[in-house]
Amino acid sequence: MLNFSYYNPTRIVFGKGTIGQVGELAKGYGKRVLLHYGGGSIKKNGVYSQVVESLKAAKLDVVELGGVVPNPRLSLVREGIALCKKEKIDFILAVGGGSVIDSAKAIGFGTVLPDNEDVWDDYYMKGDCVVRKSLPLGVVLTIPAAGSESSTGTVVTDWENNLKRAVNSETIIPKFAVMDPETNYTLPAYQTACGAADILAHLQERYFTMEKHNDLSDKMLESAMRNVIAYSLMALKHPNDYRYRAELMWTGTLAHNNQLDRGRVGDWASHDIEHEISGQYDIAHGAGLAIVFPAWMKYVYRDNIDRFVQYALRVWDISLTFDDKDAIVEAAIDRLEAFYRALGLPVRLSDAGIGNERVRKMAESAMIGRDSVGNFRKLKADDVEKILKLAL
Ligand code: NZQ
Numbered sequence: 001m002l003n004f005s006y007y008n009p010t011r012i013v014f015g016k017g018t019i020g021q022v023g024e025l026a027k028g029y030g031k032r033v034l035l036h037y038g039g040g041s042i043k044k045n046g047v048y049s050q051v052v053e054s055l056k057a058a059k060l061d062v063v064e065l066g067g068v069v070p071n072p073r074l075s076l077v078r079e080g081i082a083l084c085k086k087e088k089i090d091f092i093l094a095v096g097g098g099s100v101i102d103s104a105k106a107i108g109f110g111t112v113l114p115d116n117e118d119v120w121d122d123y124y125m126k127g128d129c130v131v132r133k134s135l136p137l138g139v140v141l142t143i144p145a146a147g148s149e150s151s152t153g154t155v156v157t158d159w160e161n162n163l164k165r166a167v168n169s170e171t172i173i174p175k176f177a178v179m180d181p182e183t184n185y186t187l188p189a190y191q192t193a194c195g196a197a198d199i200l201a202h203l204q205e206r207y208f209t210m211e212k213h214n215d216l217s218d219k220m221l222e223s224a225m226r227n228v229i230a231y232s233l234m235a236l237k238h239p240n241d242y243r244y245r246a247e248l249m250w251t252g253t254l255a256h257n258n259q260l261d262r263g264r265v266g267d268w269a270s271h272d273i274e275h276e277i278s279g280q281y282d283i284a285h286g287a288g289l290a291i292v293f294p295a296w297m298k299y300v301y302r303d304n305i306d307r308f309v310q311y312a313l314r315v316w317d318i319s320l321t322f323d324d325k326d327a328i329v330e331a332a333i334d335r336l337e338a339f340y341r342a343l344g345l346p347v348r349l350s351d352a353g354i355g356n357e358r359v360r361k362m363a364e365s366a367m368i369g370r371d372s373v374g375n376f377r378k379l380k381a382d383d384v385e386k387i388l389k390l391a392l
């Protein structure tokens with residue numbers, strides 16, 4: 001196990017009827033609140049009115065900025081930064097999913113940057129940036145998926161240049177996240193599925209490490225993977241069953257709050273490759289991961305086949321008894337693909353209507369601002385191209 005430091009300050013307020021607490025939670029951070037949200041789902045399902053009522057009861061001044069789209073855009077981030085400066089905002093409340101939260105995080109630190117620094121050029125485009133300050137941020141989460149409600153990450157897309165890039169910093173971890181699983185009842189099946197694929201991916205990225213002797217993390221990751229596999233299928237069948245929604249929602253947070261990968265280095269190549277696909281084709285992140293992960297596994301598994309055999313036996317209950325490690329891993333990848341298909345997700349680029357036209361471009365773009373992607377094996381542009389071709 002490697003040495004580590006772990007810090008995660010997000011207060012999680014979880015359960016039925018918790019949205020009414022948001023005003024009290026926000027009150028300590030100043031009077032002027034930016035309420036940031038997406039394309040309108042929160043107005044249809046009643047979340048918006050509950051949030052506004054609670055903020056007003058706490059006597060907070062509310063300024064609104066809606067319109068965040070999935071794969072959130074740099075252009076709206078810039079608009080949000082200008083608005084926060086003009087309105088002298090003290091606190092940002094993100095109400096929605098990962099896209100809204102990530103946009104809010106960008107606005108939060110972008111607002112307090114020195115005049116000579118740019119949120120995109122000096123941060124998203126620089127892998128090793130350090131975020132020193134941010135406006136405080138709170139979250140009302142409406143979809144279990146990205147884990148952004150208590151993660152260090154924010155992922156934003158510069159749509160004009162088809163670049164989707166991340167910043168990671170403890171400075172931008174939300175102060176609190178209100179998570180009511182009942183808000184998930186209105187999720188379209190496809191979004192539930194994409195969310196589940198993302199949660200599973202966050203666990204797999206952490207599982208596939210070269211680090212040995214990190215047993216507790218392995219076992220916690222395996223349990224969490226089995227949980228998301230079982231409960232996502234049940235949530236799709238019974239969308240209004242609180243038990244399944246609650247399991248998925250809590251697993252989604254734990255999958256990405258960095259607790260499950262202490263003492264090891266996770267991989268993250270599949271995420272970086274997926275960001276190229278959604279940066280080019282604007283597909284949902286979870287759908288892109290369902291396409292990339294099996295191809296990545298096929299490409300690298302022999303580098304540490306024993307770790308993949310362990311995954312096959314403990315997560316997918318592969319019961320092949322003959323001594324053929326390749327067959328065991330192959331069976332596990334088949335199960336993973338079958339799971340994605342059962343969720344209704346694409347598992348090949350062609351399933352998403354994507355051909356090989358931009359494969360080389362995506363492979364080269366993945367190298368912009370860095371030398372390689374991934375840690376399990378450090379992948380160069382040629383490797384990424386081969387993985388994308390395996391995914392055709
Ligand atoms: O925009 P609205 O109208 O709210 O609709 C959203 C959106 O269309 C809808 N939705 C959300 N909650 C709903 C709902 N519809 C009905 N009922 C509800 N309760 O779902 C759609 C997808 O929302 P989005 O926020 O895009 O989903 P998700 O949470 O999967 O976020 C995806 C983004 O997060 C990034 C991804 O790359 C992607 O850009 N990620 C962020 C990470 C982080 N910050 O740590 C890590 C992840 O690996 C990921 O990269």
Ligand code: ZN
Nearest residue numbers: 146198201271
């Ligand atoms: Zn993800």
